[in-house]
Amino acid sequence: MRLEAQVTVEGRDVDATLTVGAGRTLALLGPNGSGKSTALEAIAGVVRPTRARIVLDGRELVGAGRPVPPRERGIVLLAQDDALFPMSVLDNVAFGPRAAGRRDEREVAGTWLARVGCADLAARRPGELSGGQARRVAIARALAAEPRVLLLDEPFAGLDVEAASSIRTMLRALLADVTAIVTTHDALDAHTLADDVAVMDRGRVVEAGAAAEVLTRPRTPFAARMAARVLVAGTMRGGALELRGGARVPVSGGPGGGAAGAVALPPSAVTLVVGDAPRDRALAWIPDAVTALEPRGDEVRVVGSAVTADVDATVAARLDAGAAVWFGVPRGLPAYAL
Amino acid sequence: MTGPRWLVPLAVAGALLVALPLVGLLARASWGEMWSLITATASLEALALSLRTSLVATALVLVLGVPLGFALHALQGRVRAVARAVLLAPLVLPPVVGGLALLYAFGRRGLLGGPLEDAGVSIAYTTVAVVLAQAFVAMPFMVVSVESALATHGSRREAIAATLGASRTRILARVTLPALGPALATGTVLAFARALGEFGATLTFAGSLAGVTRTTPLEIYLARETDPDAAVALSIVLLVVAVTVVAVAYRPVAGRAVR
Known part of the structure; x- marks a missing residue:
């Protein structure tokens, strides 16, 4: 699934063009407040863009005509606040498969919970989870929906160092074949997770290319700073x-x-x-x-x-x-x- | 937070104002005959009618009031302020005015009642009228609960649920309504209590026909001259039900986590 997206959100001064190749992971690298989250939310349809053109595998989802509603895009957003629903952990993970009409949603959810190492938390409520556990459950819920594109908004934000590092390792394996965009302000995330990197500054993509290229041969002082x-x-x-x-x-x-x-x-x-x-x-x-x-x-x-x-x-x-x-x-x- | 000391005597006076009448009612009761007074035919008939109509009215308020709360939340600015004022009018209107209004809407010569009457359906002075009167006065409790809960709840989880492929109906049923649970419980309890105590609108719009429209409050009003002991006994039943229902199910919505 190749994603090409151009989104403009005037209220938040975001005008970004992003491209991710099929099965690749793009790191959207920028400081806090640079508009990374807004860009992702606009692509997922969580916020309404002023103008947008989103093409997934040659099919225009948003563009000249009536936009495809978020629930039919197959673009799942993993939000920074996890946004778990008021139901058990298992039901949270089964939410996507159930919405897709699958009958084996509980087995699917169980499998994904095991994959993120949370099989023993199936019966818990969201309020009974630690920050790291909630993030793992949110990742399982997002992947169980079998997204065509997965958008991860700062997946390590707000976690202690240990949880962040174990989830980073886990995500690297899980994202291997998934078309994904990961926002981060940390060059290390871009190094470990991404095939490609786009650097964002004040709502605009200022540099983009293969991760090795952008991170080791930055072209602007800003991109260099983001790449440490x-x-x-x-x-x-x-x-x-x-x-x-x-x-x-x-x-x-x-x-x-x-x-x-x-x-x-x-x-x-x-x-x-x-x-x-x-x-x-x-x-x-x-x-x-x-x-x-x-x-x-x-x-x-x-x-x-x-x-x-x-x-x-x-x-x-x-x-x-x-x-x-x-x-x-x-x-x-x-x-x-x- | 603890307030200044001079609040204490005022609080005591307030408590007395509320509690003393209740104590007075309890003091007046003839406890020995309590059971026989409550199980007398007229009393039982009124209690059964009250329970039936209040439950139906509460169900009606749930089915109509929740969508109404959503609609009110969806409105913007001045339109919302006006709509809210109209919808909440039954809360502050004298019940007898409400009853009169219902009569001119659903009565024999009312806006909707006239055509209905021609079609052979008559509502005024029936049990249906009792339910309508109760739902009319109880509706605002549900609308307010739902609207204010939606205002604090936001719509972020719903947006995320949509990206996971859920339809609007599924999002409403599985994400929004469960999050509104406490608000719905509060609205339901308050609506039921209000329906159970309805008097003025019922008397005006539905009359006082034994077994058909004479609910417990009406029975109490009628009996207070002829059979004060029965009136007090029924009053205590309503008092106990009201206090119990509120104590068990009513919690202030604010300050409770949605998770």
Whole structure:
């Protein structure tokens, strides 16, 4: 089932175009409030889009004519709040098969509950479940409906680390053959679950492509940030990237001289030095000024105007916004055209 | 939350205002003859009629009031405010006015009653009239319960149920109505209690024909001069039923989880 969707929701300033190949998983990567959930809800028909064109396997579900009602689309939404119904867990999972007129809905539901590891919860009510259990039940309910396309809205939001990690592993197996869109703000989810990635910023898709491509070779600083990478961009000159400030970063490969190119690397791979120009010839040094300091657990992300580095809190403690620093980037990273 | 101390005497006065008449009724009862008073033919007839008509009226209120609550919820803005005011009128209208209104709608020369009369169907002064009067005054309780429950419930689960392939009827039956359960219970209980106690509209629209339209409140009103002991005995029956029904089934809707 190949899904092509273009949805516009004017009230929430969302105008997104998404494509998922048959059996593939697309990660819709963006920060909170970027319109990911709205885009999914519009595709599922939970919110009414201002304009939309949704084509599933060549059949236009929403477009010029009368839209196909949500219940006939075969597009199931797994909502962030689980939205379990006031009935037993088994009845929740049997809801889709029963609506489809199946007679063996209880067996189907039992099978799916076992697959998500919740067979022993069949008789419970939604209020008697932990957050992780409720999410598993909601996943079983969504898959038991045999969706042509499954939309998962932040499937790990609001879960503790342990539950999130076990559900992530489970979903990777369950989604193998399902056409799915997963929204997330976490590059790790995109890495582990997705074949393709679309990056969303303020209601628009700003970058899309194969996961490996978008996550390791982002084309915009925004996409790089979402992919947890630093984008060092400049102009190719004689085997090196020349940055706007004049600093040179020797790279391997990349486009021809005079073309725009970039390297991307994790912020933890960037070295930070305060004070005089460093002597270490193994790294290419880029002079910069601190624009922001973001605490992240044990480390602090030091954001400059060109480069970002994750450094130990003791180092960052001596820094203020505006402080002059040197960012050290390894030489010879593979460059790509922008 | 605890209020300031000066609320206490006012609360006590309020409690006395409500409780003292009830105590007075209980004090006046001739407990020794209670059973024989209640099982007297006229009393039993009235009680049986009250029970029958109130149950039918409550069923009618459920069947019509729930859709009415949904419809009211679906309306917008000023239209909804006007519709709500009209639908809730029986709640604040003097019952005798309601009875008069029913008479001019369903009576022999009423809007609908006239044509019905020509077709050989007469409603006024029959048991059907009793049920109509009771449903008329009890309907607002169900409409209000359903409408306010829908307002707090939202429609998200319903939308998700639709993506799972469910029809509107299935969503109503399996998702919405179960979530409205507490509200429906409250509406039903209040409607039943109100129907059981109906007096003014019944007397005006249905009259007071023994065994046909003379419900318990009417019997009490008639007996209070001729046989005050019987009147008090029947009153206590209604009192016990009302208090029991409310204590068992009525819970404020707000603050209860939908899950």
